[in-house]
Amino acid sequence: MDFMMKLNHWLGRHPLKEPPETDRAQFTERVMARVQASQAPARASAWGFLSQPRFALGIAMAAAVVAVAFLAIVPQSGKQVAVAPEPAVTESAPEAVASLPEQTADEVALLAAVNGLDLDALPEGDVEVVAEEMQLIEQIMLAQQVQESSDEEWLEQSLYLFEQLEEEIPTDTSGNGSESEWLEELRLLDELDLASS
């Protein structure tokens, strides 16, 4: 007898095991419960994909990321919008107003400390007078420094000093009008001034 025929004969006498009869009703109930829980194919709505757990989880995570990003960015930008204009007005305006008197006072105090001036002797509250005084002090300091420099520097600084003092530069003197004579005369005048002081 052929092997397959023998096997088929044996299989014919030994049927496959059956599921327990008592489970049949429960099986149908379980299947129908799952079927009813799922979307009916004919009634499947366009939003049926939202019931998919992976999709719902993905949407939830994306929403959470967007929310976190929104909370992280919006308050900062809100501060920038709300606060940024204020410094432009509140900080720059007082600085522009207060800077000139403050700077003037600071410079006056500095120069006074350097030159040993008595600030109390200066007219109070008159900024222009104080500024003129400061300019005068600078010119005097510059004139004192000129004596210590070389002839050429001294000449340049003297010319600058004349220009600052708005005095005419002597072009014609009692001498022959040469530059050396004029410088000699100027030096003599300075010595006389220093001797008299």
Add this chain to the structure above:
Amino acid sequence: MRIRAVNIEVGALVLQRAGLPAWSAGQGSAPAVDVILPVMDEDAAAIQGVLGGDIERYAELVDRYQAQTIRLAFSLIGNMEDAQDVAQDAFVSAYKSLKSFRGRAKFSTWLHRIVVNKCKDAYRRRAHAVEDPLVRVGSSHAVDEDAPGLFVDAVDESAGPDRRAADRELAAKISGAIGTLPEQQRTAFVLHHLHGRPLQDVAGIMGCRLGTVKAHVFRATERLREALDASLIEEIS
């Protein structure tokens, strides 16, 4: 397929699903009142009812096919509890895909194709999960210890204990040999020899050509012949 005068709407539904005009059941003319359509059996009626919104009608299909579906799953994976789970999953998947059922094949063939695919998934999951390589799906180790194997113990009570023990041993060895077959061969062999499905149906269920199915069945038979030694063959005879 039974022939009877039936609900014309059901016939039209199936013809439409098959890509045919509803009147094609006649002789190329518009349907007359007395046209006899190819019968749409209870399956088609139930399917139409479900698709029409009557979900409870799906219970008819579940009741009708649950036994053979569980049996098929059991013969492929060798464990009754797992087989019931697989069959349940298959019914739910079939319900969800019912709109795509074209009606070209029988509902049972279409359902069994889903079962076979579910069994493949279960087989692969268990093959990865089981640590002991000797414990194979479908083998005697995977079934109940009380009555190992896929088959009912059919030896007469009058037979002696030695005879019953030998029969049980043979049942376990045949179950084990079937379980060690490659997946495709096992599926083809089980569907054809254990469930009596024609080779053409097996080809439809497995989604392959008839020649391929024949080759799978032939190779499976050869492997079983090698696996079951001469003494067993003598015992079978």
